[in-house]
Amino acid sequence: MVTKLExxxxxxxxxxxxxxxxxxxxSMAAIRxxxxxxxxxxxxxxxxxxxxxxxxxxxxxFNQVPLHKEDxxxxxxxxxxxxxxxxxxxxxxxxxxxxxxxxxxxxYISQPILEEVGVKVREDDGTLKVLQGYxxxxxWGHVEYDExxxxxxxxxxxxxxxxxLKMKLGTAVRKTGTRVFDRTMLTSIIxxxxxxxxxxxxxxxxGKFLVFKAKAILLATGAASRLYPYPxxxxxxxxxxxxxxxxxxxxxxxxxxxxxxxxxxMEMNTVYNVSKGINHSSGGxxxxxxxxxxxxxxxxxxxxxxxxxxxxxxxxxxxxxFLFSPDMQNAEVMKDVILSAKHNATADEIAAVYFTAVTxxxxxxxxxxxxxxxTNESPVECIPVLVGIGMxxxxxxxxxxxxxxxxxxxxxxGNVTGSGGSHGFTWxxxxxxxxxxxxxxxxxxxxxxEQVQQVEEAKKWVFxxxxxxxxxxxxxxxxxxxxxxxxxxxVGLYKIKSKLERAIELIKRARDGAVPLLTANNxxxxxxxxxxxxxIEISELHAQSSLMRDESRLIPIHYREDYPDMDPKWDNKIIxxxxxxxxxxxxxxxxx
Amino acid sequence: xxxxxxxxxxKIDYRHCNGCSECxxxxxxxxxxxxxxxxxxxxxxxxxxxxxxxxxxxxxxAAIDVLIPLHQxxxxxxxxxxxxxxxxxxxxx
Numbered sequence: 176m177v178t179k180l181e182x183x184x185x186x187x188x189x190x191x192x193x194x195x196x197x198x199x200x201x202s203m204a205a206i207r208x209x210x211x212x213x214x215x216x217x218x219x220x221x222x223x224x225x226x227x228x229x230x231x232x233x234x235x236x237f238n239q240v241p242l243h244k245e246d247x248x249x250x251x252x253x254x255x256x257x258x259x260x261x262x263x264x265x266x267x268x269x270x271x272x273x274x275x276x277x278x279x280x281x282x283y284i285s286q287p288i289l290e291e292v293g294v295k296v297r298e299d300d301g302t303l304k305v306l307q308g309y310x311x312x313x314x315w316g317h318v319e320y321d322e323x324x325x326x327x328x329x330x331x332x333x334x335x336x337x338x339x340l341k342m343k344l345g346t347a348v349r350k351t352g353t354r355v356f357d358r359t360m361l362t363s364i365i366x367x368x369x370x371x372x373x374x375x376x377x378x379x380x381x382g383k384f385l386v387f388k389a390k391a392i393l394l395a396t397g398a399a400s401r402l403y404p405y406p407x408x409x410x411x412x413x414x415x416x417x418x419x420x421x422x423x424x425x426x427x428x429x430x431x432x433x434x435x436x437x438x439x440x441m442e443m444n445t446v447y448n449v450s451k452g453i454n455h456s457s458g459g460x461x462x463x464x465x466x467x468x469x470x471x472x473x474x475x476x477x478x479x480x481x482x483x484x485x486x487x488x489x490x491x492x493x494x495x496x497f498l499f500s501p502d503m504q505n506a507e508v509m510k511d512v513i514l515s516a517k518h519n520a521t522a523d524e525i526a527a528v529y530f531t532a533v534t535x536x537x538x539x540x541x542x543x544x545x546x547x548x549x550t551n552e553s554p555v556e557c558i559p560v561l562v563g564i565g566m567x568x569x570x571x572x573x574x575x576x577x578x579x580x581x582x583x584x585x586x587x588x589g590n591v592t593g594s595g596g597s598h599g600f601t602w603x604x605x606x607x608x609x610x611x612x613x614x615x616x617x618x619x620x621x622x623x624x625e626q627v628q629q630v631e632e633a634k635k636w637v638f639x640x641x642x643x644x645x646x647x648x649x650x651x652x653x654x655x656x657x658x659x660x661x662x663x664x665x666v667g668l669y670k671i672k673s674k675l676e677r678a679i680e681l682i683k684r685a686r687d688g689a690v691p692l693l694t695a696n697n698x699x700x701x702x703x704x705x706x707x708x709x710x711i712e713i714s715e716l717h718a719q720s721s722l723m724r725d726e727s728r729l730i731p732i733h734y735r736e737d738y739p740d741m742d743p744k745w746d747n748k749i750i751x752x753x754x755x756x757x758x759x760x761x762x763x764x765x766x767x
Numbered sequence: 768x769x770x771x772x773x774x775x776x777x778k779i780d781y782r783h784c785n786g787c788s789e790c791x792x793x794x795x796x797x798x799x800x801x802x803x804x805x806x807x808x809x810x811x812x813x814x815x816x817x818x819x820x821x822x823x824x825x826x827x828x829a830a831i832d833v834l835i836p837l838h839q840x841x842x843x844x845x846x847x848x849x850x851x852x853x854x855x856x857x858x859x860x
Binding site for chain 2: 223224226227228358379380411412414415416417420421422450451452453454458536537538541542545546547553555556652699702703
């Protein structure tokens with residue numbers, strides 16, 4: 176008997192443009208596409224609730240915004256500018272320069288939309304305030320000089336006053352007539368001859384299994400945020416206490432991989448500096464973004480290690496580089512207690528940290544307030560945190576100038592591609608522009624028997640843990656805790672061959688031994704069961720790619736104790752992952 | 768040995784909750800459930816709370832306090848006694 180799609184799905188919904196994930200990228204793309212053509216039919220599916228999902232609650236700054244010199248509130252000297260250029264150069268080998276150039280050229284594209292929906296990005300006098308608080312920080316763009324040796328564009332992007340950004344975007348999205356399916360989790364991408372034609376999804380409240388058919392799909396599912404535990408708290412509160420949104424577990428990564436897209440730089444786990452306890456950027460704000468860090472001898476790290484603002488090995492973030500100075504084996508943060516010098520911060524700097532805090536979940540302000548505010552006497556400890564894959568580089572590989580993946584009509588932007596924040600905004604607009612045209616010219620491809628089979632397989636996989644009748648029942652959260660402990664203890668900051676091999680062994684053991692016994696009692700628990708399977712898959716890619724890259728780069732993002740230096744043979748090389756006939760294939764490719 | 772309990776996440780003060788369902792509708796981690804009979808929210812998965820505190824700030828009746836895990840309180844320098852004074856965060860004594 177031939178199975179019909181109608182028999183498999185609790186609902187079949189057709190649209191022109193399907194957006195997976197209602198974060199900054201997804202919301203912006205919907206608004207932009209509807210501006211281009213009010214008749215385009217758009218659906219956003221979001222695992223949480225669109226207005227409160229994603230990494231961005233607000234946005235404290237825009238990167239790369241090409242402001243004019245008169246907007247500069249503070250001059251930047253040439254030495255700092257040089258360091259900034261060096262900072263941008265380091266990522267060349269790991270980022271697609273062609274795409275970065277397109278992003279730079281269009282960096283301003285989203286700002287008018289934000290202003291239109293009521294987000295305050297300007298000062299009251301109409302100027303844009305340049306982000307000046309990063310202490311001698313880096314910039315991801317390219318810098319040019321005028322005849323006086325001054326940079327023609329600011330180095331740090333601009334402050335935005337977008338503390339209510341997500342709410343305003345969400346309200347604007349709903350006004351456009353975009354259909355929003357909250358609590359709806361991506362479970363697979365349906366393809367036909369290498370073209371994405373739809374997705375399967377699970378409503379995590381009702382348990383309904385849905386099929387969405389679309390002419391074009393944008394994957395905006397965020398970072399793989401749940402690879403590492405918050406290491407100073409025991410199970411279970413180590414699982415969801417993440418820096419980037421714990422809603423984002425990497426489901427977009429694995430769904431794209433299964434559909435035929437490539438992933439890249441899966442060894443590159445972002446390392447960020449935060450204040451111990453808060454685990455958030457405003458905590459990070461207090462760790463050398465705005466306040467200096469000092470050790471037990473009272474030495475300020477940025478004065479002790481002036482050359483470590485950026486490092487030859489390419490550490491990403493100045494604060495992190497200082498923590499791991501003078502080198503990984505003798506890192507200050509591993510040998511000493513590092514505190515944040517808020518006691519001698521200026522009023523401007525304190526204001527800047529509060530400014531960052533209001534763009535984060537309300538937790539940030541609550542913590543500061545309960546601890547007695549930033550001006551209290553008790554210093555905050557600065558620590559590194561392993562974020563996951565997404566903020567810096569790594570994720571779904573975009574293969575053309577439209578930010579399309581290796582699967583035709585499947586586009587990706589934001590942290591799922593390793594390029595988040597305001598870069599995601601830019602790409603959301605560019606992709607929306609392209610898709611507005613694209614959907615006019617093409618018809619929805621039919622879902623034939625092969626696609627129905629894909630849906631059937633997805634459904635079987637999705638629901639297999641539900642009410643499983645096995646003697647030993649594996650709890651999803653306990654398994655997730657295990658796998659994240661493996662990542663922390665065997666992959667982590669100090670990678671070494673023997674431990675990486677052991678990690679792979681343990682991950683396989685979890686996959687083969689525990690996954691078949693995963694048990695869920697309701698749709699909510701089913702969501703966690705699906706998530707942990709994705710996290711296991713990503714963890715294996717993370718460990719395997721880390722093992723393969725026998726050098727260190729972007730330290731401490733990828734540091735191999737057994738290969739502590741950058742190796743020129745890896746210049747401009749990325750590790751890509753692709754699934755062919757169900758088998759994972761690793762390749763080394765030239766990105767640029 | 769003491770029973771292991773989850774001592775953090777949203778705590779609903781049902782004396783004030785008006786059943787508007789904002790917390791249930793909006794929680795990113797979906798930790799709330801819904802009591803259909805009483806038409807009130809419940810906290811079904813406190814262990815999955817990410818302490819974002821959206822529910823606490825969106826609740827129109829200020830009926831929710833999100834309790835912070837002990838580890839994070841001690842790490843960040845928040846005295847646990849602070850939390851026993853309801854809604855100090857909201858400026859209500």
